[in-house]
Amino acid sequence: MQVRQAILGGFAGSRILELxxxxxxxxxxxxxxxxxxxxxxxxxxxxxxxxxxxxxxxxGGVRELFSATLERGEGGLDHSALVTQIERMSGMLIPD
Structure with missing residues (x-):
C-alpha cells in the first residue's frame, strides 16, 4: 500500500503500522x-x-466497526482485518 509506505518514515511511523x-x-x-x-x-x-x-x-464508532465484522462471522480474524469493513463501507478494495 503506497499510503503505508509514505507514512512509515514520518511521524506516523510505528512498529504497529509496520506490522x-x-x-x-x-x-x-x-x-x-x-x-x-x-x-x-x-x-x-x-x-x-x-x-x-x-x-x-x-x-464507540470503532467498536461499531469491529462489531460489524462479528456480525459477518469474522470474529476469529486478526483485528487488522478491520480494513475489510472499511473497504465494504467505501465500496472499494484498498490497493497494494
Missing part, C-alpha cells in the same frame, strides 16, 4: 489479537467511560 499495515496489504489476517477480543476490550473501555461520565464517541 499490521503489512498484514492488511498481504490480506494475512491470521489472529494475533482477534476481533472478538478487540470488541471485548472496547466494551470494557466504554463501560468504564459510562461509569465515569466520560464521552468517547470515537471509541
Amino acid at each position: 499490521h499495515g503489512a498484514r492488511m496489504n498481504e490480506r494475512r489476517f491470521v489472529p494475533g489479537g482477534t476481533m472478538v477480543n478487540q470488541v471485548k476490550d472496547l466494551d470494557a473501555v466504554l463501560d468504564v467511560a459510562t461509569t465515569t461520565g466520560l464521552q468517547m464517541p470515537l471509541t
